[in-house]
Amino acid sequence: MKFAYRRSATDEQASEVDIVSLPERPGVYRVTVGEHVFELDDQLFHRAAFLKEAGDITLQLEGREYRLFDAKQRRRATATQVGDLHAPMAGKIIHILVQPGERVKAGATLLIMEAMKMEQHITAPHDGVVSRLLCSEGDQVTAGAELVVLEPSSTGPTAPHAP
């Protein structure tokens, strides 16, 4: 059987893996990855652990955790960065500090989320104008939900900004 994986979320090169069982040795498999050939025993998974959820694979082996991705899964941009306008975690919107139309400077706090007793400030990744708010105070949002639309501005803010 053949599988293809990416070694990271941004890996452009998929790696092909070929796995066959060895009929003369029950429970043993020969796995070919590029020029490397491995013989693996299925007893391995009494100690290792494997999970595949929606194309994301997590593997725990000898105490280390590895993440890889099904190559059929569409490649994602990058992990959440500071300044991303998406919810970095599931939680509640506790404060919105800006209004639509407001000019903000890069780094300004736009809104504050809370989850598990912890506050997270969502900040502007660049100077711009808040064109739309996609949430309101008190909303419970899921991880990855878009919260604010910020139009980039080349001129910079004209109004003084509190936070």
Add this chain to the structure above:
Amino acid sequence: MHKLLVANRGEIAVRIMRAARELDLRTVAVYSEADRDAPHTYLADEAYLLGPPEPAQSYLDRTRLLEIARRSDADAVHPGYGFLAESAAFAEDCRQAGLIYVGPSVEAIRQMGSKILSKQIAARAGVPVVPSYHAPDTATLAQQGPAAAARLGYPILVKASAGGGGKGMRMVEQPTDLLPALAAGAREAQQAFGDATLMLEKYIPHPHHIEVQILGDHCGNRVHLFERECSIQRRHQKIVEETPAPAVDEALRQHLTSAALCLAAAVDYTNAGTVEFLVGPDGAFYFLEMNTRLQVEHPITELVTGIDIVHQQLRIARGEPLAFTQEQLSQRGHAMECRLYAEDPAHGFLPATGRIRVLREPHGPGRRIDSGIALDQEVTPYYDPILAKLISYGATRQEALLRMQALLRDYTILGVTTNRQFLLDVTTSAAFAAAEIDTAFLDRHFADWQPAAVVSDEILAVAALGELLQRRGQLPSAAATPAPAAPDIVLTTPWHHYDGWRIGGSV
């Protein structure tokens, strides 16, 4: 005392219920809609729904908790830690409802709960506190600040009076930087807390966070159970603790424990409590605060002293005198605890959510796991992200450390991001092995930590085997797990029945 309501969830609720059953008490669990399948809910003799997941409508709802206590005929309440554990109002509610509150007096909770009052009481009891200066208003501070700072001695800390969590806080190293720091701090404090009031405090460089466990009964006996080293913190929250503290010698231990007992005596403290200190590199120590409840990290003290602190809490609450004296207590061996959190250490320790798909909790000599999770449980964003506490014990620090490393390697959890690998890297670092621990430890050594697990060809091969076995049904698959049923009001299995039915038990 015959029936205990545990007003909490997760590992601590499970821990308390086990202790209560060992002492032949019946147990009542309370749960939110998010927790109907959580271990604490099904481990109790009876379980009652509090309300929606939000803490304010569930575990913080005092009225509902008292109503359940009445309905279930509970005669005692254990608050655990977090939620209402340090609420004087809740303790007072319990007292007025005729319930035994497993904790100190309402008055002690109130006195130690106030940042300012607790320090005044400590100072009066002869316990050293961090020297500080409070001004009545911003103008006075600007005027008197420079002289006050000179008296305290630089470096000093400018802190928001109303605040916590490091907001509005800045370190000032020389007099010329003071006034600008006051202006910036006031702006930040105003923004964060709606109150621009600041205070000045002497800055203790590279302190250890060391605490002393206290037990007091209602017959006037009070003992300490020695110290715990809790300096390894992220976002001002502890993640690794150990005892005995490597930085504490016998003379310092004497000073710390007697100071803790002095403070406990000053507020006539009963039940379990913890006095926290900052300890400077020179051995000078300062009272920080007192926690008037059971601490997360209590198990390490249990392992080295042989005293079950929750048993003692329950015995004290039902009026029994302590069955041991200070002279009978000693520290034997070494214990460590790592807190397993659902959080992502590579991204600012942000809380993580998800369903626990693989869970293996390895047991063995010198390993203790206080866990509040189960396979297929959903980790929700509503509560503190603690999943379990991994605790190790050994004759020496080295033995306890080796066991902790093995425990962290063997503990297997997939489906939700955790700090397991981060804890493994912390406890296998040379600096930790050398016990070079202070509150800046994580900032110094692990500020830019990444999992750094290179996916080699061998890992790809193992993944392919995992995927093949999963397709053949030899490994559990995520898709095979049914979605959870919608929460309902009454749990229907006999195990959760309202009348407290229990196999072989008398009702």
